[in-house]
Amino acid sequence: MGDDKKDAEKAFQNPVKSINWVTMALLTTVAVASIRGLPAMAPYGLSSIVLYVIPAIVFLIPTALVSAELASGWEGGIFGWVYAAYGGRAGMVAIWQQWIQNVVWFPVQLAFFAAAVAYIFNPSLAQNGVFVGFIIIVVYWIANLIALRGVKTFSEIGSKGLIIGTLLPVLVLVILAVIFVFTGGKTDIPVSASGFVPMWAGIGSVVLIISNFLSFAGMEMNAVHVTDMHKPAKNYPKSILMASVLILLIFIPGTLAISACLPASGIDLTTGVFQAFDVLFAHVGISWGASVMACLVVIGVLASVVTWIPGPSRGLLFVGKEGYLPPWLQRTNKAGMQENIMAVQGIIVTVLALFYALIPSVGEAFWILSAMAVQLYLIMYVMMFMTAMKLRKSAPDTKRGFKVPAMRFVASVGVIASILAFFIGFIQPSGENLNPFFYAGILLIGIIVLGSGPFILHEYKKPGWDLRPKDSAGDSPSGSEGAES
Numbered sequence: 001m002g003d004d005k006k007d008a009e010k011a012f013q014n015p016v017k018s019i020n021w022v023t024m025a026l027l028t029t030v031a032v033a034s035i036r037g038l039p040a041m042a043p044y045g046l047s048s049i050v051l052y053v054i055p056a057i058v059f060l061i062p063t064a065l066v067s068a069e070l071a072s073g074w075e076g077g078i079f080g081w082v083y084a085a086y087g088g089r090a091g092m093v094a095i096w097q098q099w100i101q102n103v104v105w106f107p108v109q110l111a112f113f114a115a116a117v118a119y120i121f122n123p124s125l126a127q128n129g130v131f132v133g134f135i136i137i138v139v140y141w142i143a144n145l146i147a148l149r150g151v152k153t154f155s156e157i158g159s160k161g162l163i164i165g166t167l168l169p170v171l172v173l174v175i176l177a178v179i180f181v182f183t184g185g186k187t188d189i190p191v192s193a194s195g196f197v198p199m200w201a202g203i204g205s206v207v208l209i210i211s212n213f214l215s216f217a218g219m220e221m222n223a224v225h226v227t228d229m230h231k232p233a234k235n236y237p238k239s240i241l242m243a244s245v246l247i248l249l250i251f252i253p254g255t256l257a258i259s260a261c262l263p264a265s266g267i268d269l270t271t272g273v274f275q276a277f278d279v280l281f282a283h284v285g286i287s288w289g290a291s292v293m294a295c296l297v298v299i300g301v302l303a304s305v306v307t308w309i310p311g312p313s314r315g316l317l318f319v320g321k322e323g324y325l326p327p328w329l330q331r332t333n334k335a336g337m338q339e340n341i342m343a344v345q346g347i348i349v350t351v352l353a354l355f356y357a358l359i360p361s362v363g364e365a366f367w368i369l370s371a372m373a374v375q376l377y378l379i380m381y382v383m384m385f386m387t388a389m390k391l392r393k394s395a396p397d398t399k400r401g402f403k404v405p406a407m408r409f410v411a412s413v414g415v416i417a418s419i420l421a422f423f424i425g426f427i428q429p430s431g432e433n434l435n436p437f438f439y440a441g442i443l444l445i446g447i448i449v450l451g452s453g454p455f456i457l458h459e460y461k462k463p464g465w466d467l468r469p470k471d472s473a474g475d476s477p478s479g480s481e482g483a484e485s
Contacts, residue, residue, distance in 0.1 A: 019151065019155050019228045019229045019230075020229070020230055020235070021229065021230070021235035021236070021238045021239040021242075022159075022239070022242070023155050023156075023159045024229055024235070024236065024239035025238075025239035025240070025242035025243045025246070026158065026159035026162050026163070026243075026246075027155055027158045027159060027162075027307055028218075028219060028221070028239060028240065028243035029162055029166075029242075029243045029246045029247055029250070030158050030159070030161060030162035030166065030300075030303055030304050030307050031158075031218045031221050031304065031307050031308060031311065032215075032216060032217070032218040032219060032243070032247050033162075033166060033246065033247045033250040033251065034109070034112075034166070034300075034301075034304060035166060035169065035170060035250070035254060035273050035297065035300070036109065036112040036273075036301075037215055037251075038251070038254045038255045038258055038272065038273060039258060039267050039268065039271075039272025039273060039275075041251075041255045042255050042256075042258035042259045042262065042264070042267050042272060043259070043264035043265075043267055044259075044264075045188070045189045045256075045259045045264070046189060046256070046259075048252070048255045048256065048259070049252055049256075052215070052248065052251050052252050052255070055213040055215065055216060055417075056216065056244075056248060058213075058413055058414075058416075058417040059213040059216055059414065059417045059418070059421075060216040060219065060244060060247070060248075061244070061410075062385065062410050062411065062413050062414035062417070063216065063217075063219045063220060063381065063384075063414060064219050064240045064241070064243070064244050065240075065404045065410055066384060066385060066388045066404060066407075066410065066411055066414060067219055067220035067223055067240065067384070068236055068237040068240045068402050068404075069237075069388060069400055069402050069403055069404045069407070070220075070223070070384070070387065070388055070391070071220075071223040071226045071232065071236045072226075072232065072233040072234075072236055072237060072400050072401030072402045073233075073391070073395075073398050073399065073400040073401070074391075074398070075226060076315075076318045077095070077220070077221075077223045077226075077311075077314070077315045077318070078091075078094045078095055078098055078220060078223070078315060078380060078383075078384060079091040079092070079094060079095040079315045079318045079319055080318060081094075081384065081387050081388075081391075082094040082095075082383055082384070082387050083322070084387075084391060084395065085386075085387040085390040085391050085394065086383075086387065086390070088322050088324065089454075089458055090383065091319070091322075092319050092322075092324050092454040092457070092458065093383070093451075093454045093455075094380050094383045094384070094387075095312065095315040095316060095318070095319055095380075096316075096451070096453050096454040097376040097377055097379050097380035097383075097451065098221070098312045098315060098377065098380050099312040099313065099315060099316055099345075100373060100376055100450050100451070100453065101373035101374060101376050101377040102308055102311070102312040102313075103345055103348050103349060103352075103373075104352070104369050104370055104372075104373040105308070105370070105373065106136075106140060106305065106308070106309075106349045106352075107136050107349060107352045107353050107356060108370055109301060109304065109305060110135065110136040110139055110140060110301070110305065110353075111132055111136065111356070112301060113135065113136075113139055113298060113301040113302065113305075114126065114131065114132040114135035114136065115132075115271055115274075116274070116294050116297045116298045116301065117135060117294075117298060118131065119271060119274045119291075119294045120291050120294045120295060120298075123271070126271065129356055129357045129358070130357045132356055132357065133353045133354060133355075133356040133357025133358075134357065136349070136352075136353035136356060137349075137350050137353045137354075139302065139305070140305065140346060140349050140350070140353070141346060141350075142302075143302060143305045143306045143309055144309055144342055144345075144346050146306050147306050147309040147310045147337065147342065148333060148335065148337050148339060148342065149335055149337075150335030150336060150337055151228050151310075151335075151336070153335075154306050154307060154309075154310055155228075157302075157303055157306050157307075158303050158304075158306055158307035160303070161299055161300055161302060161303020161304070161306070161307075162300065162303055162304075164296055164299050164300065164303075165296050165297055165298070165299035165300020165301065165302070165303055166250060166297075166300040166303075166304075167246075167250070168296060169273075169293050169296050169297055169300065170249075170250050170253065170254040170257075172293060173254055173257040173258070173273075173276060173277065173280070173293075174253045174254065174256075174257045176257070176277075176280035176281065176283070176284065177256070177257035177258075177260040177261060177276075177280060179280075179283070179284060180260060180261050180279075180280055180283050181260055183283070185260075185261060185283055187259075187260045187261065188259075188263050188264065189256070189259050189260055213417060213418075213421045214374055214377075214421070215251065216247065217374075217377055217381075218308075219240065219243070219244075220384065221308070221311045221312065223236070232401070233399070233400070233401020233402070234401050236401070236402070237401065237402035257276065257280075258272055258273065258275075258276040261276050261279045261280055261283075262275055262276055262279065273297065274290060274293075274294055274297075277289070277290040277293045277294070278290045281293075309342060309345070310337060310338070310342070313338055313341045313342050313345055314337075314338055316329070316338065316341050317330065317332070317338040317341060320338075320341070320465075321467070322466070323461065323463075323465045323466030323467070324454075324457060324458070324461060324465070325341075325457065325465065326465055327464070327465060327467055328340055329341050329344070330465075330467060368439075368442060368443070368446070369446065371425060371443060372443055372446035372447055372450055373450065374425065375422050375425045375443065375447055376447060376450055376451055378418045378419075378421055378422040378425070379422070379451070381414065381418040382415055382418045382419060382422075384414075385411040385412075385414040385415045385418065386411070386415065388404070388407060388411045389407060389408060389411045389412075392407050392408075425443065426439075426440040426443055426444070427440075428440075
């Protein structure tokens with residue numbers, strides 16, 4: 001117990017300010033923007049612009065603005081913000097939603113990593129469950145070891161990995177697509193005003209737009225590292241603005257580049273990016289360039305995983321420091337990283353990866369599990385927007401480095417969009433053949449099971465779990481008085 005108290009006291013000391021605003025912008029971008037999702041939107045051609053812009057207006061912008069204000073006034077990320085407004089138990093619920101969706105996301109993202117590796121050596125391996133599961137486990141634990149080295153290490157890898165593994169490949173993709181179009185390459189994109197208007201397909205169109213909200217999820221994730229920034233009240237909002245611009249510049253031109261060189265019916269959702277590189281590099285007579293780009297994409301995916309591993313798990317560390325987790329989960333290493341929480345997280349990812357290797361239909365199961373996690377994430381976003389409105393009333397005098405204009409309107413748009421996306425998520429997407437009631441029932445049960453963690457932990461919470469120094473035990477994570485838990 002003595003060692004636990006020392007660890008807790010160390011965790012409360014101010015960290016070294018090791019992240020500047022540009023690095024934070026790049027970390028936020030790498031957490032949100034992934035070229036993995038570009039092939040899903042590429043079949044819509046020019047209309048994909050509208051399908052990105054609408055979610056950006058009603059979800060990305062509110063999320064960016066609200067998280068910028070909250071981070072400039074309160075520390076601790078989503079846990080610290082909700083704690084300040086509604087108390088520790090609500091804060092625990094919010095950070096749990098962010099964390100659990102993140103755990104499920106790792107195997108999905110690393111499956112794309114495995115596909116990229118397979119594409120370099122033997123594309124058929126991408127369909128081999130044992131290969132994919134093995135790659136997920138090995139790469140996750142390598143990324144975990146990197147993240148354990150501390151904020152400076154993972155922030156450098158995250159920011160440089162974004163440039164090398166995401167921005168550079170997208171830039172090359174767009175430049176080659178322009179060359180392709182203007183040098184006689186065959187393209188199916190209709191160049192007309194009508195091409196910008198998505199075809200209306202009833203509720204399916206609404207599902208498509210709503211599902212694209214989640215392309216922008218994660219803007220708030222790195223706010224947990226705001227205490228590691230130089231002048232966070234001034235610089236965090238700048239980083240959020242830069243990240244928002246970079247994200248749109250990755251999504252829209254990258255999607256159009258794939259649309260320009262591949263027929264809509266021939267775009268594979270997993271390897272579509274590599275298909276596009278194959279066609280574009282072959283067009284300019286540099287066929288080996290596609291393998292080089294696949295190598296760079298591998299670096300980008302690894303960087304995104306290294307960035308996500310310490311984010312939500314650090315939010316759980318804040319929960320632990322408030323006495324909501326057992327002492328052994330509050331321990332940190334010499335670099336101040338939450339080593340035991342990250343170990344538990346890694347064990348869960350390993351188990352999920354083993355299912356990926358052993359169950360033939362696990363791809364569909366993972367898709368449903370991901371849908372469950374996404375809906376839990378939307379619950380967190382509703383709580384975040386409600387928190388912003390509540391703190392404007394309950395803590396008007398708290399100094400903020402940035403204030404959202406028309407907060408009630410902006411946050412209300414975010415709440416409505418998140419609730420709409422949550423309920424639309426129960427509608428079975430096209431291409432799935434499950435009974436719609438069975439599908440919705442699976443999701444509902446999964447949400448209840450996955451979301452029950454904070455309530456179970458609160459039920460078994462013990463006074464001895466609170467290892468904070470006595471003079472800080474009544475304070476919120478931000479150092480200001482929070483609501484009663």
